[in-house]
Amino acid sequence: EDQVTQSPEALRLQEGESSSLNCSYTVSGLRGLFWYRQDPGKGPEFLFTLYSAGEEKEKERLKATLTKKESFLHITAPKPEDSATYLCAVQYNAGGTSYGKLTFGQGTILTVHP
């Protein structure tokens, strides 16, 4: 079964304490891997799209990387306002039947304490 798994489920950091979130996937025919941030009661907010192994993208304190089986979201010197749920999703083409939809992981709840 095609699957996207995120770890850890929850992460508590002190302000300035860098760390990484993991997203592993088992789908074939990957077309793109997406990272979203979601605040409580809100819709997911787009962060990055990665298309091929070895690709990296950065935005402020966040850096996303991609290998053939997983992606990492590195958070450097986080601040309390980085507290949110971070969602990973994949889009893949399996004989034309999966194209279009995003398959999400369950998310990592990040809490950054001042």
Add this chain to the structure above:
Amino acid sequence: DAGVTQSPTHLIKTRGQQVTLRCSPKSGHDTVSWYQQALGQGPQFIFQYYEEEERQRGNFPDRFSGHQFPNYSSELNVNALLLGDSALYLCASSLWSNYGYTFGSGTRLTVV
């Protein structure tokens, strides 16, 4: 630049009733997808509409149906509501040929 607009923001329905949720896509987008997000879970794909047709469907029963209008807006209908249908319903819009998805803030549906 208006993003994705969903209405209503919150809704309480009784088991067995029917509900309609609405979505206006981001300006310039022609494709609308619907997702269900249970508390503490990632969003689950319901279906996707393009050119007023359902193009792809996730693992949801026929009680879930949708429609896309000529102006690209969309509706999600759920019949015979169950307690388990309580969730945040998210609409995402995109261009058919593009990977970028923009999500709305969702409709929180509570079934009692």
